[in-house]
Amino acid sequence: MQGPGPTPVPSSDPTVPVPQPGRSGAVRDDGDHVVTPAVAGHPGRRNPVVEHVGAGEPVEREPGDPLVTVVLPCYNEAEHVMLEIERISRVLDESGLSYELLCIDDASTDDTLEVLTAAAVDYPAIRILAFRRNGGSGTARRIGTQQARGEIVVWTDADMTYENERIPELVQVLLDDPSYDQVVGARTTEEGTHKWARVPAKFVIRKIAEWLSRQRIPDLNSGLRAIRRSVALPYLRLLPPGFSCVTTITLAFLMNQHDIKYVYTSYAKRAGTSKFKFFKDAYRYILQVLRMVMYFDPLRVLMPPALWLVLIGGLKLVVDMVRHPFYVPASTILLVVSGILIGSLALMADLLVRSRDAV
Template identity: 70%
Template sequence: MAVTGRFDHSNADLSRVPAQISRDNNGTTLDVTVVLPCYNEQAHVLAEIERITAALDTSGLRYEVLAIDDASTDGTLQLLREATGRCPHLRVLAFHRNGGSGTARRIGTLQARGGIVVWTDADMTYPNERIPEFVRLLLSQPQVDQVVGARTSEQGSHKFLRVPAKWLIRKIAERLAGTRIPDLNSGLRAFRRDVSLPYLRLLPPGFSCVTTITMAFLHNQHDVQYVPIDYARRSGTSKFHFVRDAYRYILQVLRMVMYFNPLKVLMPPSLWLLAVGTAKIGYDLVAHPVRIATNTVLLLCAGLIIGAVALLADLIVRSRIDWPTGNR
């Protein structure tokens, strides 16, 4: 099956889709787990939890909200623990040191009791009242393994820098993945937990974890569907650092492509160097008969070395047997 990233405007009535049952080791039956990383979110974390639980309470889905306090230095953890008495579906996991949102999402997914896992943020930016819609889309379409909220606007800080940088990174990812990606690093997504498990060890600790899970699913032939969503201005202080996190995004995109399809990264420069080196040989023989310049030899050697590494990396990738093939 070809990789298909779809931008869906489905008008189907998803409220009648029967719940998909998942059972954990303790016998608890749940449909969905919402993983909610929290770091210094005391001003709005309870409002976010109330918004999520209100939407899921009316959906008829069996659910839990797994709030992960990432060693907050304010009163976030205390508020979360106090809220467990009022919210029976809330579970709190506290980190002793800050591990980053990627670490929180990875551990939260491993600890999830639901067959479907939802990632979102606690900063009031994403329309979390639409979480049941994302879950119903997965339940109604067995061939889809991940549903991503594709933002229709950019409300973050450094907007004049973020927009062109994110566009460039997304275009690089689309080129390497071979499919359209409306939103590469959206923080609101739902996916099948069992499909995601082999990829969790690839997640970096920071923000680029959402990019990683997208690229991992696409490169391993899992169907990813995109749903347009609104994106609000963040409540509180942003933890995003433009230069550092943009650099990490680019590295993570290249790393994921190298992990699943290294030929796409390494073979083009190899062939380009070989082509330039071959043309340079012809020039050298005309300009300086019976003598090939040193830089020509270096171009050819570099092309051959990179090509050999590309073929070796591809051989290693093809010999791996630890990746699932999806639902198809």
Template identity: 65%
Template sequence: MAVNGRFDRPGAEVSVVPAQVNRESNAPIEVTVVLPCYNEQAHVLAEVERICVAMDASGLQYELLAIDDASTDRTLEILRGAAGRFPRLRVLGFHRNGGSGTARRIGTEQARGNIVVWTDADMTYPNERIPEFVRLLLGDPHVDQVVGARTSEQGSHKFLRVPAKWLIRKIAERLAGTRIPDLNSGLRAFRRDVSLPYLRLLPPGFSCVTTITMAFLHNQHDVYYLPISYARRSGSSKFHFVRDAYRYLLQVVRMVMYFNPLKVLMPPSLLLLTVGSGKVVYDLVAHPVRIATNTVLLLCAGLIVGAVALLADLIVRSRIDWPPGNRS
């Protein structure tokens, strides 16, 4: 039976319009599949059906939380019309576009399942394999997140996108100190209770998937990578190469700064101090009792960056990450 409800949260970037909610029974929900949708009218129904068929066959207790991000087409109308066919479907509709990161954050907050799955509605990810992701989490209590590692690249701007993503991934691996087969895969399953302290860190755009990966890795949560295929998307891509690649890189550096600023700031500080010290020796040999102005600037810059690194590290170590709802 479908009923209308409203979902209000303090501090949310977007308002949420009344949404259709399907509650089949009082049985506990094991899994919540969060499906952000934006202008997906041509294929969103096929994606909902594919997910529901796979989850129904798995025997898992689940809900499918489809979030319409203020689509300008008939996506929301189609989703609400599908509620009668799919009793596990729950629909939220935003008043204005908030980005996929906002949709995923709010979806995770509203999830009733202990395990949350993120995926896309553009037919690119093998969503029929979602039960496999969930069972990996259920079968191994030490794993907190399962990420679908794509074995091919089918996105737009392929010749620019592949090397750019490779470079950003290598930077992330260097800063995180671990191998990351796929940094920004949109298909993943994780434990909701583990993710809650990090939801406030999620940016509104595509780099939210990068953020949740880096947050888990930096806090010693085990992440398992499961190889998956990746199909050509249906509809038009919302990815903008220059803008989103810049955001990915910026978010990687931001997350490392948040958890371990010494890894970002101390190397340039030591480099500046080393070059400056070498320049001091050169100046004294070439021009006795005279140190050049640029040498002094190098040393001062190295000391300033080093001081900021130590101060940032002190702030990180003294910070208390209050769980959501328990902040004083």
């Protein structure tokens, strides 16, 4: 049986008490101190703890740490998160893999944190991180991966949509084939909200991403994936706070020649209310794809339009000189100068990328 953890230490910010990273925590704080409660009526049972953590240095793995960490972001999932915990715990127990289930309460306004705390009494593999303010699924996955003790980190959702029964299968791919650094559960159906708009929009964005990354991507933004933590850590700082975090980690791997394996899975209708906001999240989604490729390969984005502008401006200059010798319209000058400026920006951005990678 697991006894109480080491005495927590206060954070440098007195308003956010932080236990020792990844090793202990507390259910509540009392003034400037973190208090670990006893389990009333269950003297021999595991003492559930909640860690209040923020962004910081990744946790160093230690001997005896589990092989797998399942990062489970939770925001107002009180009605069904227990079903997801039972399902994930059952399949991982049956698989024989050593694991921890890292549940992250993203400042839920319902009883999600209380449900997680109660579940931790009966499921010893559960660890709980609690945010004091909502950070978004991307923030939850980033901090969860930093705080993970497992070498293989699994991302999934708590809304009953993904085939979490197949988590051991995704992990086994990484164990059997060291050439893969990420395994993605590629969905074969679309059951989300705004289906009439999501399907064509995601198809177009996926094709753009495939062109930019020069890779075939069956599912760009699946939330079910297994990742080698050591490979993912350098790219976590790039993750945005929202849903496009999965797009970011996919492109970050592909643009840096990390191989990704796709395993086709089904996708069920979600339980509870969707947090996806179509117009806002779609805008962020497109912007993130372009931002990521600009970050890794700006020449591929900026140089083609620059060359086209210079070419069109040059041809127009020839025509203008033939029609009106010694007269160059402002539109012609604008085309050529715009192309030169964009091309210069592309070269400068590429220089920054190369100098950054050389550090």
